[in-house]
Amino acid sequence: MTDASSPTLPEGEPVGRVIAMPADTNPEGDIFGGWLLAHMDLAGATPAFQVAQGRCSTVAVDGMVFHQPVSVGDEVSIYARVVRTGRTSVGVRVEAWKRPRYGQESIKVTEGVFTYVAIDAERRPRLLPGRE
Incomplete structure (x- = not known):
């Protein structure tokens, strides 16, 4: 893991918030990376749907980096x-930040x-609006 506790601010618009629960943990007591990935995928779809003005499907996840456990x-x-946008695709950068249960500082x-x-x-690819 790399250190992400630098005093930076989240990039982008807020698109989701959730509390990590005991059922979402691995045997070591940390939250499953897949649980976090699923929430990020759902949240990242929000701006993609806005750009596409309709239905979208996730086709790739690039450069996923886990800095800290949840x-x-x-x-x-x-x-x-x-x-980025292409003819049919929308690239969305998604960040997840945690605020510990009894803390005030947010950490990426x-x-x-x-x-x-x-x-x-x-369910076939279609051109994004304005790409005709």
């Missing part, structure tokens, strides 16, 4: 911003770039 009771806030715990593809009713 513990039971931590409040996890997720921030996202669009970093993970980040990554999620790629979503706009899809039609038959």
Whole structure:
């Protein structure tokens, strides 16, 4: 793990908040990375849906870095911003920050770039609005 406790601020808009619960832990008592990844995927879809003006599907996660563990009771806030658009795809940088149960300081715990593809009713890729 790298140190992410530097005094930086989240990048992007707030798109989700959740409390880590005991059922979300691995045998060591830390929150599963997959649990966190799922929440980040859901939250990152918000700006992708706005850009695509409709349904999207996750096709890739790039550069996922876990800086700090998340513990039971931590409040996890997720921030996202669009970093690129293609003909059918939207790249969204997603950051997750934790605030310990009895603390005030927020600490970045993970980040990554999620790629979503706009899809039609038959679940096939479609052009983003304005790309016709």
